[in-house]
Amino acid sequence: xxxxxxxxxxxPLQGGGLGRFIDPFVQFLTDITNLEPVLLQLLAxxxxxxxxxxxxALGLTMIFGxxxxxxxxxxxxxxxxxxxxxxxxEMAGISPFLGIPIAAAVLFVLGVVVHVLTVEPIIxxxxxxxxxxxxxxxxxxxxxxxIVFTPDPQQVELSLxxxxxxxxxxxxxxxxxxxxxxxxxxxxxxxxxxTDLGRKIRGTADNRDGxxxxxxxxxxxxxxxxxxxxxxxxxxxxxxxxxxxxxxxTGETYLINAFVxxxxxxxxxxxxxxxxxxxxxxIQVFGGYYLPGTTAQVLIFLLFIGTLLVKPExxxxxxxx
Amino acid sequence: MLELxxxxxxxxxxxxxxxxxxxxxxxEIVALIGSNGxxxxxxxxxxxxxxxxSRGEITYRGEEIHSKASHEIVERxxxxxxxxxxxxxxxxxxxxLLLGAQTEEAKADRKExxxxxxxxxxxxxERKNQRAGTMSGGEQQMLTLARALMGEPDLLILDEPSxxxxxxxxxxxxxxxxxxxxxxxxxxxxxxxxxxxxxxADRGYVMENGRISMTADGDELLEDEGVVEAxxxx
Ligand SMILES: Nc1ncnc2c1ncn2[C@@H]1O[C@H](COP(=O)(O)OP(=O)(O)O)[C@@H](O)[C@H]1O
Ligand SMILES: [Mg+2]
Numbered sequence: 001x002x003x004x005x006x007x008x009x010x011x012p013l014q015g016g017g018l019g020r021f022i023d024p025f026v027q028f029l030t031d032i033t034n035l036e037p038v039l040l041q042l043l044a045x046x047x048x049x050x051x052x053x054x055x056x057a058l059g060l061t062m063i064f065g066x067x068x069x070x071x072x073x074x075x076x077x078x079x080x081x082x083x084x085x086x087x088x089x090e091m092a093g094i095s096p097f098l099g100i101p102i103a104a105a106v107l108f109v110l111g112v113v114v115h116v117l118t119v120e121p122i123i124x125x126x127x128x129x130x131x132x133x134x135x136x137x138x139x140x141x142x143x144x145x146x147i148v149f150t151p152d153p154q155q156v157e158l159s160l161x162x163x164x165x166x167x168x169x170x171x172x173x174x175x176x177x178x179x180x181x182x183x184x185x186x187x188x189x190x191x192x193x194x195t196d197l198g199r200k201i202r203g204t205a206d207n208r209d210g211x212x213x214x215x216x217x218x219x220x221x222x223x224x225x226x227x228x229x230x231x232x233x234x235x236x237x238x239x240x241x242x243x244x245x246x247x248x249x250t251g252e253t254y255l256i257n258a259f260v261x262x263x264x265x266x267x268x269x270x271x272x273x274x275x276x277x278x279x280x281x282x283i284q285v286f287g288g289y290y291l292p293g294t295t296a297q298v299l300i301f302l303l304f305i306g307t308l309l310v311k312p313e314x315x316x317x318x319x320x321x
Numbered sequence: 322m323l324e325l326x327x328x329x330x331x332x333x334x335x336x337x338x339x340x341x342x343x344x345x346x347x348x349e350i351v352a353l354i355g356s357n358g359x360x361x362x363x364x365x366x367x368x369x370x371x372x373x374x375s376r377g378e379i380t381y382r383g384e385e386i387h388s389k390a391s392h393e394i395v396e397r398x399x400x401x402x403x404x405x406x407x408x409x410x411x412x413x414x415x416x417x418l419l420l421g422a423q424t425e426e427a428k429a430d431r432k433e434x435x436x437x438x439x440x441x442x443x444x445x446x447e448r449k450n451q452r453a454g455t456m457s458g459g460e461q462q463m464l465t466l467a468r469a470l471m472g473e474p475d476l477l478i479l480d481e482p483s484x485x486x487x488x489x490x491x492x493x494x495x496x497x498x499x500x501x502x503x504x505x506x507x508x509x510x511x512x513x514x515x516x517x518x519x520x521x522a523d524r525g526y527v528m529e530n531g532r533i534s535m536t537a538d539g540d541e542l543l544e545d546e547g548v549v550e551a552x553x554x555x
Contacts, residue, residue, distance in 0.1 A: 196419075203409045203420045210407035212371055215395025215423035215472060 024290035040168050042285050048174040050281025052239055055181035056254050057261035057273040058188065059232030065205040065268025066225040069119055069130045073137040075255030076145075077107055077230045081237025082246045083145060086156050096156045100180065100238035104231040111230025115223045123222065138251075145248040153245045160242075173243030180239045184232065189270060201225055205268060257284075260304040266314025275315060279303075322347045322507060323368070323399070323476060328377035328387075330367040337363045339531040340377065345476065350498070350508040352518045352539065354552055355528035361511045362404050364528070365480045368509075369401045370394045381476075396424050398475035402482050404511075406465045410454030414445050417453050417464055421471030430473065438467040441497070459490040466497060477501065479510040495521065515552040519543045527552075 031039055060074045081103040088099035118133045160172035192198035204211040204221045211218050240246070240254070261280050265272020280300055287296025307314060323345040331337040337360045345351045353361050366372045368379060370391035379387040386394055400421075409417050418438055422431045439446035442463045448456060453464055462482060469477060479498070483491040495517055502508050512518035519525050522539040527548060535548070542548050 199412075199416055199420060202412060203416070206409040206411050207407050209371065209403070210409055211420075212391040213369065213395075213401055213403050213407055214421050214468065215392045215400070216420070217390070217392040219390070 020292050021295070024292070028286070028290050037167055038289075040166075042289055043282075044168045044170060046282035046285040047278070048170070048178050048281075049285055050278035051178040051181040052174075052236065052277075053254075053257055053261060053281045054274045054277025055184055055232065055236040055239065057258040057265070057277055058185060058270070059229035059236070060258050061262045061265070061268055061270070061273045062188075062232070063226055063229040064262065066201060067119075067123065067204075067222050068127060069123075069134070069226075070127065071226075071229065072131060072135040072255070073114060073141065074134075074229070074233055074258065075251035076138045076141040077111065077233035077251075078237035078240070078254050079145060079246065079248060079251040080110060080141065081107055081234035082241040082250065083149065083154070084234065085238040085241045086154050086246075089156055089158075096158055096238075096242060097176070100235055103234035103238040105234075107234030107237075108227040108231040111227040111233075112223050114230070115226035119226065120219070120222065142248050142251070149248070151247055151249075153247045155245045156241050158242060171243060177239035177242050180235065184235050185270075185274060188228075188232070192270075197224070257300065260300055262314075263304060264307050264314055266317035269314065269316035272314055272316030322382060323509070324378075324380045325364075325368070326378050328364070328367060328374045328379060330363060330372050330374040330377075332363075332372075336375070337531050338367065338374075341528075341531070341533055343526050343533055343536070345507060345509050348505065348507055349523045350502050350510065350521055352522035352525040353509065353511045353528060354515050354518065354525060354542075354548075356551070359528040360531040361528055362480055363531075365401060365403070365478055365509075365511060368394075368478065369399060392423065395472060398424075398473075399478065400469045400472040400474035400476075401478040402465050402469045402480060404480040404484070406461055408453045408461055408465055408468070411452055414449045414451055414453060414456075414464060417468050418445075418471050421468035423472060427471060427473045431471070434471050434473070438470060442467050459486050462486060462490070462494065466494065470501065474506065476507045476509065479508065479512075481511055481513060483512065483514055491517075515548075516543065 056078060059077070060071060063069055063071045063074075084103035084106050085096050085099035088094045088102050089096040114137050118137055119130055122129045122133060158173060160176070162169055162171040163175075164170070192202055200211070200216050200221055201224070203214075204216060204218055204225075208218060211221070237251075244250075257280055261273055261276035264279060265274070265276030283300055283303070284296050287299050291299070311317070325341050325343050328341040329336055329338055341360075341364055343351075343353070353364065355361050363372065367374055367387075370386070370389055370393070374387050377387070378385060381394075381397055381399060384397070386397065409420060412420075415435075418435055419431065422428050422434065427434070439449065444460055445464055445467060448460065453461060456464065466479075466482060482498070483494045486494065491514060498508060498510070499521060510518065510522070519539040519542050525537065525539050525542045526533050527535040527542070535542070535545070537545065
């Protein structure tokens with residue numbers, strides 16, 4: 001993800017010692033007081049990345065919200081989304097944009113199958129069982145992709161170029177990914193709030209026994225939610241493929257950040273996933289520019305641990321799905 | 322209509338019900354009373370498929386239902402007001418009511434039934450866009466009852482519907498039960514308000530330690546010395 005900030009020349013590394021960590025903050029404050037144009041550029045990159053991050057977290061938080069399952073396979077679902085879009089555009093010659101709904105459909109089916117085969121049989125077991133089962137799915141699918149497509153990075157051939165808005169440089173691939181992410185999030189929100197099925201999903205997330213008492217087929221809600229969560233990973237992965245190279249293991253970094261976002265925003269919370277995505281995106285972009293090496297990622301983990309210690313329920317904890 | 326025979330059920334390895342026999346006939350109000358921990362709630366949960374019996378049989382209108390999932394039991398017309406309410410606390414009153422209508426018939430009548438419920442429980446109408454979890458205990462109990470009625474049950478199961486309510490609300494709950502029964506609904510209820518319940522009920526069962534220890538008409542139970550001593554606090 002360092003690729004994002006390479007378009008703005010990173011600050012030269014200052015000397016060694018603590019100064020390496022203090023100087024960037026001094027620099028940051030100076031830039032703010034001087035209203036340096038680079039800030040606007042970084043803000044734009046942060047928004048572009050954060051929006052997509054939010055989408056990577058959405059399916060994860062939804063599955064957790066409804067069935068308390070921590071789905072490690074989510075990372076590789078993202079990767080299947082990337083490869084689906086790539087396959088569709090490279091092999092079938094269809095536009096990668098059309099590949100995204102195809103990726104969603106593929107992932108929906110895969111999600112339902114994974115759920116029925118691995119999660120459902122142990123849905124009443126302790127949480128760590130499901131966690132380990134989904135981790136197993138992650139490794140199996142990841143290896144399968146590696147065997148079939150080699151571990152080499154792939155790329156969707158798409159030269160979208162970029163535009164300049166008021167001196168701010170916006171790569172169009174990322175811009176479209178952000179638009180898709182925001183559109184998808186709004187659509188999911190409308191689906192959950194306005195449709196009967198959406199209401200049933202919210203009800204099951206709210207109170208499983210309550211759902212049983214009113215006669216909701218909770219088993220069906222479970223696999224549909226798993227399918228929808230996976231489909232969202234398909235859209236997220238497919239959008240990422242519009243602007244980034246990927247390999248079978250790309251999902252791991254995204255999965256980790258998605259976990260941070262979900263914890264930060266509050267497990268099961270949609271607004272939380274959105275705000276969490278933006279925060280993590282901003283830290284990554286600003287940190288990548290001002291801080292040496294991978295310090296930004298360290299900052300993200302510190303934030304993660306800090307949230308768990310200080311406000312384990314997250315920013316929007318307890319909010320409805 | 323509903324028949325339990327030799328039902329054994331419990332939690333994990335602990336058996337709570339050691340062979341329960343009881344039945345409810347069409348159009349009746351049947352009361353189940355018994356001290357705390359006797360197994361009344363476990364019985365109600367087992368009827369509705371939240372728990373499944375390890376032994377014994379439950380039939381509804383002649384059809385075996387003990388191996389059915391909870392939503393299949395609701396489809397057949399049995400709906401419960403559970404003891405701990407199990408409302409959708411983060412959702413609005415309206416959402417809770419709409420979620421009560423899951424069967425095809427109930428969905429078809431959803432609009433009219435919703436209006437009817439808001440008329441029957443004016444306090445719910447005032448709070449229709451409020452989150453259920455933010456309402457008072459009494460209002461939540463009314464909502465649980467209304468949510469169950471949205472399912473258009475043929476057999477309504479009530480597990481301590483008046484628990485923790487102020488006396489005037491207890492009366493309101495009993496009035497509603499009497500009303501819906503008068504409209505032809507069959508009712509099976511667990512209650513701590515033994516006197517009031519047995520007056521209303523056609524028949525009653527007394528449960529002790531996971532077994533039915535006595536059964537008789539409501540009036541007879543009200544006059545039974547053992548029942549009076551144990552449950553009416555005389
Ligand atoms: N979820 C549970 N897990 C284990 N034991 C339970 C659970 N719920 C109830 N019990 C036990 O089952 C017995 C019967 O409880 P219950 O059916 O709730 O009684 P009642 O409704 O008559 O007060 C009690 O001994 C209680 O401790
Ligand atoms: Mg009880």
